[in-house]
Structure formats: C-alpha cells, structure tokens
Amino acid sequence: MTPIFGQYLLAIDGTSLPDRQLIGGKAWSIARMRSLGLPVPPAFVITTRACTAFLDTGSLPATLGDELATGMAWLEAATGGTFGGGPRPLLVSVRSGAAVSMPGMMDTVLNLGINDATQTALGELAGDAAFAHDTHRRFLDLYARIVLKGELAELDPQATATRWRADITQATGQSVPEDPHAQLLAAVQAVFESWNSRRARKYRQHHGIPHTLGTAVTVQAMVFGNLDAASGTGVLFSRNPLTGAPAPYGEYLARAQGEDVVSGRHTPQPLSALAQDLPRVHAELLAAAAILERENNDVQDIEFTIQHSQLYLLQTRAAKRAPAAALRFAIDMVAEGQIDIATALARVTAEQVRAVLSPCLAEGAVAPARLLAQGEPASQGVGIGVVVENTDEAERRALAGEAVVLARAITSPDDVHGMLVCRAIITEQGGATAHAALVSRDLGKPCVVGCGTASVTSLVGQLVTVDGGSGKIYAGALAVTVPDENADPSLVTLTQWAAAAAPLQVLAVAPPGPVLDLNTVVGGADSTQLAGLLAGHAVVRGGAIASPGGVRAALAAGVKIICASPRLPVLLAACEAARELQPQIANDE
Amino acid sequence: MNDLYLALHGVAIKKHAPAAAVAAVVGLPLARAEELLQQATASGRLVDAQSGYALTPAGRMILDNEYSRAYEDLRNDAAFGASYARFERVNTALKQLITDWQTLTIGGQQVRNDHSNAAHDAAVLDRLGALHESFEPVLAQLAGGLPRLTRYAAALTNALERAESGATQWVSDARLDSYHTVWFELHEDLLRVLGRVREE
Structure with a gap:
C-alpha cells in the first residue's frame, strides 16, 4: 500500500498508480515506471489538493510543514541519506506537474538541500570538492531566479557561498533561507503561485482547462553520476533516432553529471563504453528500454544515471526523430505488431516525407569536385547558382529568372529581400545563431556561415554548388538527384496505407476530364484563398493545393481528386486533415 | 528627430x-x-x-x-547604456532560442525542426514566453530614455500571443512581423541610436 503522509502527501513507490489528476503528469509517469519494476530515484508528491487549498486561502495548509518533514524522513530512509546533513547528504529536485503540462509553470529547482555542511560532505563523498562547490552555486543560482524571482548576474564560480548569498540578497532584496526545510516550503509555494502566472492562465483559457484543477509538486532524490568509477550518466534511445535502425543507440559519460554532457565540457562515448565498463548495468538498461518502448508503443528517449553501480532512470519520453527514422519506425513497428496502420500514418508528417524526398548531391558527385570554401553548416539543402554579393543585384537577377547564390561577409535585415529569392546563402562571419543562419532556416534555404574573411565574397561571378548539410561550397554545378517515392519500398508501403486511409484520391497524373489548374487562377498559390476557388471542382492541381492548408481546403470543398507529385506528402496531409475533422464529426452526432 | x-x-x-x-x-x-x-x-x-x-x-x-x-545625450547616458547591455544579454539568449525553435538535436546531430515533436515546440514556446516577461522591464527602461521604443513592446506582445495561440509562424517567419523580425528591428534601432555596429 502506498505510504500516505497526512492529507496532502503521497509516496511514489509503485505499489499503486494514483489518479493522474491528483498527482500530476510527472509524478504519474514516475509511479508508472516504478510499477513496471523499473529503477527510478525515490520520490514523493504533494498533491493538487494542497494547491487548491493554497488557491482558496492564499496560504499553504498549516499541516503541510509537518507532512513534508514526514515525507523527507521517508525519503531519507529510502535513500540512506540525510536531508541537510552528512555524511551522505540527501539532495532533492522540486518540480511542478499538473495533469496536463502547460507553459508558465515554475522551472525545476535542483540540488535543494545543499548548504555549507552538506557541500563539504558531498565533496568528500565524490572525492571532488570543486564539484560540490559548483553544485552549491548552481542551486543558489536556480533558487534565486526561480523561487525568489530575482534578476541576477552570474554568480562568480570562484567566490565563496557566503559571498553568493550576499550577492543574491543584494540583487533580489530577499535572502535564501539557511534551513533546507524552509527552502523546500518556499519552493513548493513558488510552484503553486506559478499556477496563476499570466501564461498558465492564458493557456488554460485557450484550452478550456479549469483554473481550479491546481498543480502537484514532485520531490525526488537527486542521484549523482560522478561519485566513483562505477558511476556515470547518459541517454539511451530504444532505436536509432537518426536512421531508424531497430537497435538501441546512446551516449554515455563515465564519472560525470548530466550537466557535463549538456555543457559540452566532455565528449560522451558510445553506449559500448558502458557495455565494457558495467555489463550488468548495460543489460539492465537495454531491458528497461525494451519495456518502456513496449508500454508506450513508441520509440523512447531515456535519460539515466548510474550511482555506485545502481541504474536510475530519470526520464523517458517519445524520442525526437530525423525524417528517415520517423518513416522506418512507423513501418517496422507495424510489422512487429506494436502499432496499427492508423497510428503509423499519424506518426509520419507530410513535411518529413518532403525532407526525405528533397534533392541531394548525387553519389560520386563530391569526390572529383573542387572545394572552394567551407564553414559551419547552418541550414540543410543543396543550392546551385552564380555568386552575387550585392543584395539588390541578387534580387534583380533572381527575379529575372537567374539562379543566384548570395554571398555576404555578414547579413542583416538589409539583405532579407535578396535572401528570399536566392538559391543559397553563404557568409564569412558568424555561427549557428547568426542572422543569416536564423533567416535561412526559416526560409528553408541552404546556408553556410562563418567561412572566413574574404572566402565567399571573392567568389563573385562563379557558378557554385552550396551543400548546407556539410557546410561546403564546390566549384561548378554538381549533379543532384531527387529521391523517387516509387523506388523506396518503405515509401511505397506508406503510400499504399495512406491512399487507403485518405478521404480523397491523390494521383500523379490527372484523369481524363475537367481539371482545375490553380496555377492559372489568381490567388491559386495562396492556400488561404482556396476556399472560394475550389467550390464545384472535383479534380484540382497546381498552386497551393499540395500544401497542408490546400489539402484542408480541398477536403472542406468536397474535392475528390488532387493531382500532385510526389503523392505521399499530400496523402499524409489529407489523413491529418481528416483526423482533425474527426472530433467535430463525433460532436455533431 | x-x-x-x-x-x-x-x-x-x-x-x-x-x-x-x-x-x-x-x-x-x-x-x-x-x-x-x-x-x-x-x-x-x-x-x-x-x-x-x-x-x-x-x-x-x-x-x-x-x-x-x-541621440548625443542618450549615447552618454549611463543608465541607457546599462539597459542596452541587458538587452545584449537577452539578445544572446533569444538567438539561441530561435535556433532551438528551428532545429532539433537528435542523437548529437542537428537537423531541421519539422515541428513533428509537439513537446519540443511547446518547451521552446514556454521559454520564449519567459524570455519575453523578463525582457519587458528592460524594454520599459529603454523606452524611459526613448519613448518611441514603446511601439516595439506592443509588436513583440502581438507576435508572442499569436504564436502562443497556435500560429507558430509568428515565432520567426521573416516575412511577418514575427517575434524574431520585430526583435531584429529593435536591435537595429538601438544600434543606430547608439551609433554601434552589429556583431555576431
């Protein structure tokens, strides 16, 4: 039976799966992992009841402090640590979590429980005093920003904790309590207050979520991946998220914390490093990934930490995936009986298929080509044209039908009119967040930035090929191939499924009879204008008809056949539009 | 002027x-x-x-x-200069945020964000909302020195609210007065007022 501490606290030990509404999505997913027998750091939850009491009265329930003390004692027993003391200090994370996740809620406070005494103990435990000192700094920084809501310059990593506290008091006019229990209570209150933040309220209004539901707060023991050689941290994908291959894929960093990976201070190793160092843990991790994928019926992205040879799963979620992987996951998981065809179709978007079918450099084209310049790849795709430096000239020549590549030392809003019409953008300065990079990605244009002084403006007048994916610029027009949707077995299968499910037909070649060609109609290229243009037409091609907006308009207007090539993106857009319409149909009945 | x-x-x-x-x-x-x-x-x-x-x-x-x-007076105004320095800090965060909106890091590689991962998009939009709120007082300070800058507050709020309501092209579309477009214009305006050159 799940331990209950008074009116507002529940332990999350996996013996039961409490109502998601009561404990929030985050605690619910921890409880679910524990009930599957998976190792998760011990946690308890302050239920939404405490939040609604706070919202009603404007203050925390009187008994909450005592209940939290009982909860912390349970957590101490579960972990063998001490909250606010040594020799094994217990640090916790505090996170908000409503039944539905929404914007504007409080960010997670990490490492709560660290103070001067526990810093020393943690340093001894990890054999790394600098790590403990930095953990203390990161906690104070998060607490000041999130709980005290102060604006703070970065705390000096070299300074003492006393100095950090003084800096915070000066910047925020409030001090960080010495007592970890008081910090915990303040953090809980900050979560409840964030329920009524402007953005959270607006989100609930927009989505029809009652303001009275409230959020829960999850308090979870922190685990450390840097304590000894049998500790580490990493991420595991249950399948390869780049290629879609049905083999686990991951990164591992021995004797490290998650932030070491994020900060890029250390380069992670492939998962095989873990298999070599800790084979039993590696096997346990793969088994856990298989369970989570099966339970969630989707490829999982799992964050894990190993502390003293003990595996802990920190988070699991549906994996982000490259377009090719999205395709393969869908096909493979249907073949394995994990998902049905309707689900598979819902997991591949029209845009992903267009990405898979986008032109790329032909095999063997690059090897003999002369490399003229290279820089940071900023936006994928291949663009071929004559290099022009002057933006006005580039616009003029492009509008006259010439293929141009815009080369600038640096771009600014002065250049956007040229960027809109060129085939690719190359620059000499800047990195992944440069103006040229941001605008090119937005326009879907190939872009390479930071090629070096005089590297690309010196190419004016030359015909070049820009490969935005590799960041290379080649002399001449290299051969480009366009993948064929009829040549790839996965695409053929998906096309058959989509054609069977779609509410209208999509044909590559128009049937005999009348066809409305939107290329010949004023406004036909603007999907927002199609509603008026499509009425009474059964067969349509051209203009904006193949775009998602165009497909929606076609469906609404009762169009029977869209003529377009490639077919699959249009079919998928039609399936998606039909899914969007479904709830309305259900409501009408 | x-x-x-x-x-x-x-x-x-x-x-x-x-x-x-x-x-x-x-x-x-x-x-x-x-x-x-x-x-x-x-x-x-x-x-x-x-x-x-x-x-x-x-x-x-x-x-x-x-x-x-x-703008001679503003260029010598320490308070305005300090507010501009705060703008620069937020600017760095905003550029990273727009990059995160446009790309996905998958297995250590950057690929174009095809907006198929709703959780990623929601998290970035949440960050944009938080960034906007933390920037509002900075913009108010700047507008204290140069009242016509107030116009940018309305334009940024408009773009954010449209994006939050589901019209996500208002995050960064260069053809609209999207959040990024307006932000860039504000940056350009401040550089001209202060007589500085943009760096990347």
Missing part, C-alpha cells in the same frame, strides 16, 4: 518596405509618412524601388549625422 528624419529612420529599420510599414514602425500617420517619403524621394534621399523604399547613399549619410546629433 523631426518627422522627416523619423520617416528616413523608419526606412532604415524596415528595409525595402512600403509606406504603411514605415509609418507603423516609427508611429507616423500614414498620410504624413507618404508625404514625407515622396518628398525625400524627390530630394534624392530615398529611392522608390519595386519592393519598397530604400535609402540612397546620400540619405544614409544625412541620417547617420542626424543620429549623432539627436
């Missing part, structure tokens, strides 16, 4: 824009802006190109001189 310079400044910020967009960015009535833009075109300070108005080299020079004259 008088209305004529304000109109020229609007052209410098808006770039190749029609009169209505120029009028809106500097807060001039449309008819007045049209009159001034035609006047400036006649006197060779602007050209009326097919995509909109643009400064001529002469127009650019005259405008730069006017900036140094009109």
Whole structure:
C-alpha cells in the first residue's frame, strides 16, 4: 500500500498508480515506471489538493510543514541519506506537474538541500570538492531566479557561498533561507503561485482547462553520476533516432553529471563504453528500454544515471526523430505488431516525407569536385547558382529568372529581400545563431556561415554548388538527384496505407476530364484563398493545393481528386486533415 | 528627430518596405509618412524601388549625422547604456532560442525542426514566453530614455500571443512581423541610436 503522509502527501513507490489528476503528469509517469519494476530515484508528491487549498486561502495548509518533514524522513530512509546533513547528504529536485503540462509553470529547482555542511560532505563523498562547490552555486543560482524571482548576474564560480548569498540578497532584496526545510516550503509555494502566472492562465483559457484543477509538486532524490568509477550518466534511445535502425543507440559519460554532457565540457562515448565498463548495468538498461518502448508503443528517449553501480532512470519520453527514422519506425513497428496502420500514418508528417524526398548531391558527385570554401553548416539543402554579393543585384537577377547564390561577409535585415529569392546563402562571419543562419532556416534555404574573411565574397561571378548539410561550397554545378517515392519500398508501403486511409484520391497524373489548374487562377498559390476557388471542382492541381492548408481546403470543398507529385506528402496531409475533422464529426452526432 | 528624419529612420529599420510599414514602425500617420517619403524621394534621399523604399547613399549619410546629433545625450547616458547591455544579454539568449525553435538535436546531430515533436515546440514556446516577461522591464527602461521604443513592446506582445495561440509562424517567419523580425528591428534601432555596429 502506498505510504500516505497526512492529507496532502503521497509516496511514489509503485505499489499503486494514483489518479493522474491528483498527482500530476510527472509524478504519474514516475509511479508508472516504478510499477513496471523499473529503477527510478525515490520520490514523493504533494498533491493538487494542497494547491487548491493554497488557491482558496492564499496560504499553504498549516499541516503541510509537518507532512513534508514526514515525507523527507521517508525519503531519507529510502535513500540512506540525510536531508541537510552528512555524511551522505540527501539532495532533492522540486518540480511542478499538473495533469496536463502547460507553459508558465515554475522551472525545476535542483540540488535543494545543499548548504555549507552538506557541500563539504558531498565533496568528500565524490572525492571532488570543486564539484560540490559548483553544485552549491548552481542551486543558489536556480533558487534565486526561480523561487525568489530575482534578476541576477552570474554568480562568480570562484567566490565563496557566503559571498553568493550576499550577492543574491543584494540583487533580489530577499535572502535564501539557511534551513533546507524552509527552502523546500518556499519552493513548493513558488510552484503553486506559478499556477496563476499570466501564461498558465492564458493557456488554460485557450484550452478550456479549469483554473481550479491546481498543480502537484514532485520531490525526488537527486542521484549523482560522478561519485566513483562505477558511476556515470547518459541517454539511451530504444532505436536509432537518426536512421531508424531497430537497435538501441546512446551516449554515455563515465564519472560525470548530466550537466557535463549538456555543457559540452566532455565528449560522451558510445553506449559500448558502458557495455565494457558495467555489463550488468548495460543489460539492465537495454531491458528497461525494451519495456518502456513496449508500454508506450513508441520509440523512447531515456535519460539515466548510474550511482555506485545502481541504474536510475530519470526520464523517458517519445524520442525526437530525423525524417528517415520517423518513416522506418512507423513501418517496422507495424510489422512487429506494436502499432496499427492508423497510428503509423499519424506518426509520419507530410513535411518529413518532403525532407526525405528533397534533392541531394548525387553519389560520386563530391569526390572529383573542387572545394572552394567551407564553414559551419547552418541550414540543410543543396543550392546551385552564380555568386552575387550585392543584395539588390541578387534580387534583380533572381527575379529575372537567374539562379543566384548570395554571398555576404555578414547579413542583416538589409539583405532579407535578396535572401528570399536566392538559391543559397553563404557568409564569412558568424555561427549557428547568426542572422543569416536564423533567416535561412526559416526560409528553408541552404546556408553556410562563418567561412572566413574574404572566402565567399571573392567568389563573385562563379557558378557554385552550396551543400548546407556539410557546410561546403564546390566549384561548378554538381549533379543532384531527387529521391523517387516509387523506388523506396518503405515509401511505397506508406503510400499504399495512406491512399487507403485518405478521404480523397491523390494521383500523379490527372484523369481524363475537367481539371482545375490553380496555377492559372489568381490567388491559386495562396492556400488561404482556396476556399472560394475550389467550390464545384472535383479534380484540382497546381498552386497551393499540395500544401497542408490546400489539402484542408480541398477536403472542406468536397474535392475528390488532387493531382500532385510526389503523392505521399499530400496523402499524409489529407489523413491529418481528416483526423482533425474527426472530433467535430463525433460532436455533431 | 523631426518627422522627416523619423520617416528616413523608419526606412532604415524596415528595409525595402512600403509606406504603411514605415509609418507603423516609427508611429507616423500614414498620410504624413507618404508625404514625407515622396518628398525625400524627390530630394534624392530615398529611392522608390519595386519592393519598397530604400535609402540612397546620400540619405544614409544625412541620417547617420542626424543620429549623432539627436541621440548625443542618450549615447552618454549611463543608465541607457546599462539597459542596452541587458538587452545584449537577452539578445544572446533569444538567438539561441530561435535556433532551438528551428532545429532539433537528435542523437548529437542537428537537423531541421519539422515541428513533428509537439513537446519540443511547446518547451521552446514556454521559454520564449519567459524570455519575453523578463525582457519587458528592460524594454520599459529603454523606452524611459526613448519613448518611441514603446511601439516595439506592443509588436513583440502581438507576435508572442499569436504564436502562443497556435500560429507558430509568428515565432520567426521573416516575412511577418514575427517575434524574431520585430526583435531584429529593435536591435537595429538601438544600434543606430547608439551609433554601434552589429556583431555576431
């Protein structure tokens, strides 16, 4: 039976799966992992009841402090640590979590429980005093920003904790309590207050979520991946998220914390490093990934930490995936009986298929080509044209039908009119967040930035090929191939499924009879204008008809056949539009 | 700055824009802006190109001189300078945020965000909302020194609210007054006021 501490606290030990509404999505997913027998750091939850009491009265329930003390004692027993003391200090994370996740809620406070005494103990435990000192700094920084809501310059990593506290008091006019229990209570209150933040309220209004539901707060023991050689941290994908291959894929960093990976201070190793160092843990991790994928019926992205040879799963979620992987996951998981065809179709978007079918450099084209310049790849795709430096000239020549590549030392809003019409953008300065990079990605244009002084403006007048994916610029027009949707077995299968499910037909070649060609109609290229243009037409091609907006308009207007090539993106857009319409149909009945 | 310079400044910020967009960015009535833009075109300070108005080299020079004259006090104002330094910090965060909106890091590789992962998009939008809220007081401070900057607050809020309501092209679409477009114009405006050059 799940331990209950008074009116507002529940332990999350996996013996039961409490109502998601009561404990929030985050605690619910921890409880679910524990009930599957998976190792998760011990946690308890302050239920939404405490939040609604706070919202009603404007203050925390009187008994909450005592209940939290009982909860912390349970957590101490579960972990063998001490909250606010040594020799094994217990640090916790505090996170908000409503039944539905929404914007504007409080960010997670990490490492709560660290103070001067526990810093020393943690340093001894990890054999790394600098790590403990930095953990203390990161906690104070998060607490000041999130709980005290102060604006703070970065705390000096070299300074003492006393100095950090003084800096915070000066910047925020409030001090960080010495007592970890008081910090915990303040953090809980900050979560409840964030329920009524402007953005959270607006989100609930927009989505029809009652303001009275409230959020829960999850308090979870922190685990450390840097304590000894049998500790580490990493991420595991249950399948390869780049290629879609049905083999686990991951990164591992021995004797490290998650932030070491994020900060890029250390380069992670492939998962095989873990298999070599800790084979039993590696096997346990793969088994856990298989369970989570099966339970969630989707490829999982799992964050894990190993502390003293003990595996802990920190988070699991549906994996982000490259377009090719999205395709393969869908096909493979249907073949394995994990998902049905309707689900598979819902997991591949029209845009992903267009990405898979986008032109790329032909095999063997690059090897003999002369490399003229290279820089940071900023936006994928291949663009071929004559290099022009002057933006006005580039616009003029492009509008006259010439293929141009815009080369600038640096771009600014002065250049956007040229960027809109060129085939690719190359620059000499800047990195992944440069103006040229941001605008090119937005326009879907190939872009390479930071090629070096005089590297690309010196190419004016030359015909070049820009490969935005590799960041290379080649002399001449290299051969480009366009993948064929009829040549790839996965695409053929998906096309058959989509054609069977779609509410209208999509044909590559128009049937005999009348066809409305939107290329010949004023406004036909603007999907927002199609509603008026499509009425009474059964067969349509051209203009904006193949775009998602165009497909929606076609469906609404009762169009029977869209003529377009490639077919699959249009079919998928039609399936998606039909899914969007479904709830309305259900409501009408 | 008088209305004529304000109109020229609007052209410098808006770039190749029609009169209505120029009028809106500097807060001039449309008819007045049209009159001034035609006047400036006649006197060779602007050209009326097919995509909109643009400064001529002469127009650019005259405008730069006017900036140094009109904003001399602001350029020496320590409080305004400090607020600008805060803008620069948020600017770095905003550029990273837009990059995160446009790309997905998958298995250590950057790929174009095809917006198929709703959780990623929701998290970035949440960050944009938080960034906006933390920036509002900074913009208010800047507008304390130069009241016409208030216009940017409304434009940024408009873009954010449209994006939050599901029209996510308002995050970064260069063809709309999206959050990134307006932000970039504000940055450009501040650089001109302070006589600085943009760095990447």
